[in-house]
Amino acid sequence: MIKITGMDLSTIFGLGSAVSWGTGDFCGGVATKRSSVLTVAIISQLVGLALLAFSAFIIGEAMAPWQDILWGALAGISGGIGLLALYHALSVSKMGVVAPAAAVFSAIVPVVFGIAMEGFPATIQLIGFFFAFTGVWLISREEYGAKMNSNDLKLSLIAGFGFGFFMIFIDRIQGASILWPLVGARIASLTMFFLAALYLRKAEIPAVRYIPLMALAGIFDTGGNLFYALAAQAGRLDIAAVLTSLYPAVTVLLAWMFLKERLARRQWIGVLSVMIAVVLIS
Template identity: 40%
Template sequence: MTAVILATACAVVYGTADFFGGLATRRSRVLAVVALSQLAGLALILVLLPALPGLFSGGALGWGLGAGLCGAAGLVLFYRALASGVMSVVAPTTAVTSAALPVMYGLARGERPAPLALAGVVLALGSVLLVSQDRTAAGSGSTGSLLTALAAGAGFGGFFILLDLTPDGAGLWPLVGARLSSISVVVALALATRRALRPSTGSLPVILAAGVLDMVANVLYLLAKEQGMLSLVVVLVSLYPASTLLLARQVLGERLHAIQVTGVACALGAVALIAVA
């Protein structure tokens, strides 16, 4: 039950972070948003290290560095897709892809969830697909933004898998490694492409909010995976588009269709099934 609560909370925070990230990329360059948000996350994790101590090791830092490379690629692609596509389509598409890879990995390494939990997994993935449906002309999006969202999902899936490979008892050190590598990659990319990392006027608070919330969600994910199976935790985390969608509806006025409401209801049902399994 603890893993279910942590993973569900993680999904809510991830969805909120992605909403702020999507807003920021509509005001500033993608690399500026990613770099500054990642710096905000690094500052938070350094503050939290004494509160959630762990054993420092080369394995913890190394797997974290690898996870950071995948996460940075996923984040750059995700924010780019959000900037060019419809938020309520891009987020669910990314979520399904990011969940599918860790689920297959977890099952391949021998995880065997209870039948009721597996039903919850199927319902959860289906709910994300329902949430992603947008029948308006503007909601169809471009093929380019859809492919970018799929690639972003693959990056996030790799991030989840590599963090799961970190040694037990590592605490938050894998996230330190992840942030160091992701920031290095983004800064190097900005220098190579001669892109400025200065945010546009008024966008900095939104960028910082996205970075802090993203790191809070990462911490919740680490805590959740220590309490439950990866194949179940990641599926619950993948429900984050529901909160992104609701925020987009309330703040941006993106219309919520009946099929999307059904998807949100299915997501709640999936959480219930996994919780009682």
């Protein structure tokens, strides 16, 4: 496998996915304070769809075989279900209760699948997985968060399994084309969001000044999808999934930098744990 400054491509792409997804979540989270969740989701996904399709045309990427488009569509449906479950959970419970559980579950699913398909990774990487899970939990957890009830656990499981199977389905893409399967994923998830908006009647036309922020959320979310797809193709599924699951660290650090949100001591410990995990996994 190609090495770059001591890291393989899977590690570099996985970290790129975490940075991009974490930045996208930060932009999307700020946008949802000013518009409805479904509005932000639909606009950001539309931007991502346009970006992926335009990029595929510009670089002349060959159309992917129908099997890869199908895997992409399944990934979009799975990820869409996970996103809707997470957003619903965040609307009825505290973020510090459901977000860390969803993040950990979303990593555990592809890790178990990856180990079943490819065997155990090196022992030092397994230790890195432990530090990664611990770090994500500490970073995302509220300092005085409420205890998790059965409904919180159910929604976190649905969100985590949705995101986890998104990672598994993307890993099933076998052809050289990456962008077109992601286009299929975007079309599938957008269809779900439009149907949800029609059913719930909660989508609204946003103020023009907030659209750029929603567009940024879509751009970074798309970048996260692309980097993850490249990471999954370049190396082991479990390693790519665990590195990608570090995205909450990026979101929290951006909130600290730009929104001046205070980080508790256990969050800084979580950041340190994540940094140790990156070193051990790579």
